[in-house]
Amino acid sequence: MTDLTLHTIEDYQKLIDQSIRHLGGYWRTLSGLARVTEELGELAELLLTEEKDPDTVGGELADVFIISTCLANQFATDLTKEYAELGLPALINELDLSGEVGSASFHFLQLSQTAWQCSSYH
Numbered sequence: 001m002t003d004l005t006l007h008t009i010e011d012y013q014k015l016i017d018q019s020i021r022h023l024g025g026y027w028r029t030l031s032g033l034a035r036v037t038e039e040l041g042e043l044a045e046l047l048l049t050e051e052k053d054p055d056t057v058g059g060e061l062a063d064v065f066i067i068s069t070c071l072a073n074q075f076a077t078d079l080t081k082e083y084a085e086l087g088l089p090a091l092i093n094e095l096d097l098s099g100e101v102g103s104a105s106f107h108f109l110q111l112s113q114t115a116w117q118c119s120s121y122h
Contacts, residue, residue, distance in 0.1 A: 007091060008080065008090050008091055009079050009080045009083055009090055010078075010079070010080050010090070012069065012079075013069055013072065013073055013079055013080075016066060016069045016070060016073060017073045020070055020073070026070065026073070026074045027070075027074075029074075032067070032070065032071050032074060035067050036064065036067045036068055036071060039060065039063040039064045039067050040064060042060050042063070043057070043060040043061065043063075043064060046060055
């Protein structure tokens with residue numbers, strides 16, 4: 001598997017693509033839908049509890065990020081373009097401009113970092 005430096009959303013897409021191909025390839029469409037639905041259900045269950053453990057929630061968010069990126073790759077979706085349309089930058093280090101805990105950019109950066117830790121196969 002090629003080593004990638006993770007600076008852009010495209011880099012994450014490539015890393016996840018390489019990892020999935022290394023593990024045997026993508027799922028059938030219905031299986032992908034079932035996987036993302038399962039991960040969203042697990043996240044929902046955690047978010048509905050009184051005591052929310054940030055590490056556990058982060059892990060589930062990373063799962064959702066990875067599975068949804070797999071689906072994007074499977075259907076040739078350019079996430080950089082999609083994020084740009086939402087007003088998010090393509091460079092990872094530009095995502096957290098506010099530095100405020102609780103901001104969308106802060107959580108997205110945290111999610112990206114957690115997803116990288118969970119998906120590194122090198």
